[in-house]
Every structure is written in structure tokens, then in C-alpha cells.
Amino acid sequence: MNHLKKKNEWWEWTKALLIAVSIAAVIRFFLFTPIVVDGLSMMPTLHDGNRMIVNKLNYKISEPARFDVVVFHAPENRDYIKRVIGLPGDKISYENDQLFVNGKPFAEPYLDRYKDELNSGILTGDFTLEELTGEEMVPEGELFVMGDNRRYSKDSRHIGTISIDEVIGDTRLVFWPFEEIQVLSK
Numbered sequence: 001m002n003h004l005k006k007k008n009e010w011w012e013w014t015k016a017l018l019i020a021v022s023i024a025a026v027i028r029f030f031l032f033t034p035i036v037v038d039g040l041s042m043m044p045t046l047h048d049g050n051r052m053i054v055n056k057l058n059y060k061i062s063e064p065a066r067f068d069v070v071v072f073h074a075p076e077n078r079d080y081i082k083r084v085i086g087l088p089g090d091k092i093s094y095e096n097d098q099l100f101v102n103g104k105p106f107a108e109p110y111l112d113r114y115k116d117e118l119n120s121g122i123l124t125g126d127f128t129l130e131e132l133t134g135e136e137m138v139p140e141g142e143l144f145v146m147g148d149n150r151r152y153s154k155d156s157r158h159i160g161t162i163s164i165d166e167v168i169g170d171t172r173l174v175f176w177p178f179e180e181i182q183v184l185s186k
Contacts, residue, residue, distance in 0.1 A: 035071055035081070035171065041147030041154065042069070042081055044114050045184065051176035052081075056169040063087075064143060064164060066101070067110070069184055072145070073166045075159055081171065082155050083110075086144030088164075091137050092129040097122040110148060110185065124150040133160050143167070 037050040046052075046069075054071050064070070064084055074080040086092040091102050097115070099106045115123055129144065130136050133156075138144050142161035147153025156162065172184045 033168075034175075035079070037081060040152055041149050042083075043149040043152075044117075045069075045083075045110055045148045046081065046174065047180065049177070050174050050180060052171045053173045053175060054169040054171045064167065064170075066106075067108075068170045069172065070143075070145065070170050071168045072162050073168065074162075079168065080145075080155075082145035082147050082153070084143050085146050085156070086129065086138040086161075088138050088140045088142060090129075090144070092144050093127065094124045095126050097124055099124075111150075114148065127157065132157055135161070141165070 033054050033056060035052050035054050037046045037048060037052065040048055064087060066084055066087060068084045069081065070084055071079055071081050085099065086101065091100075093100045099108055111123060124146075129138065138161055141164050143164060144156045144161050146155040146157065174180055174182045174184070
């Protein structure tokens with residue numbers, strides 16, 4: 001009887017462990033996954049080595065929003081983290097360090113601190129979407145993305161628009177290092 005009790009207890013522990021691992025796998029595969037920021041393209045908003053949580057579910061059930069910070073599969077078989085600047089149908093341009101969407105100026109408050117720290121020049125050089133991609137508007141099913149560190153970011157100005165299907169998810173929560181914990185604002 002004692003042997004049967006031990007075997008039953010072992011089986012209960014095994015089932016509990018299998019269920020826990022299965023739940024963790026489902027959460028990581030379908031809902032949330034941690035990422036590590038690699039590089040300086042999102043400075044000063046994000047720093048090299050920041051650890052974040054990617055919300056995979058948001059882009060499965062809703063449309064992308066302007067200024068979301070997203071993680072996507074880039075053409076070089078790497079994952080990039082950038083900010084959504086242009087949505088499908090948008091005409092994008094920059095003039096004198098000012099973003100214009102469909103001819104209207106848009107504020108980018110997340111860049112204010114960086115612009116204040118510039119010693120000289122502008123952060124974002126002048127361009128139009130058409131000059132960069134040959135497209136007048138962001139194509140349907142695509143996004144125009146840029147890093148916050150405009151001078152040193154490989155983004156849609158270099159790789160073109162990205163397919164919404166390549167977006168893994170959006171991210172707003174930096175959870176490590178401890179002194180840099182923050183929820184990103186748009």
C-alpha cells in the first residue's frame with residue numbers, strides 16, 4: 001500500500017509539472033515573450049541590454065497604432081525593435097526635423113530629450129516616403145518604422161516598409177535592469 005501511495009504521489013507531481021510547463025509554453029508562444037534590446041537604434045528610449053516583454057496577442061486581435069514600439073522579423077533574419085511611424089495609406093515626410101503624416105505635423109515627444117542633448121544639427125534628415133521607397137503612401141498591410149536614435153538606426157529608411165505579418169508584437173514594459181524599469185509612452 002505504501003508503494004502504491006508513493007507511486008500515486010510521484011504521478012501527481014509529474015502531472016503538475018507537465019501542466020505548468022505546458023501553460024508556460026502556451027503563454028510564451030502565443031501571448032508574451034521576453035526580448036533583449038541589442039544595439040543603440042532606440043536610444044534614448046531604450047538602451048542596449050534592456051529586457052522587455054513583447055505582447056504577441058495585441059497584434060493578433062487589433063490594428064497597429066502610430067508610435068507603438070514593435071518587434072518584427074527583419075530581412076536579415078534578425079528581429080528588430082522600432083517605432084511605428086506610418087500606417088497603411090499614410091504619406092510620410094520629414095522636413096526640418098518635423099514629422100508630417102498626410103501633410104499634417106505630428107509631435108514626437110519621446111524625442112524631445114534627445115533633441116535637447118544634440119550639440120549640432122538635426123536628428124532626422126529631410127525625406128519623403130516616395131523618395132525612399134518609390135511609394136507615395138505606405139502600402140496596405142505594411143508599416144513604416146524608425147528607431148528613436150535617428151542618426152544611427154537601420155529602419156524603413158534603409159530596409160523599406162515592413163509587412164504587418166512580420167510583426168511579432170508590441171512592447172511597452174522594460175523590466176530589467178531594475179533602475180531602468182519603465183512603461184513606454186507613445
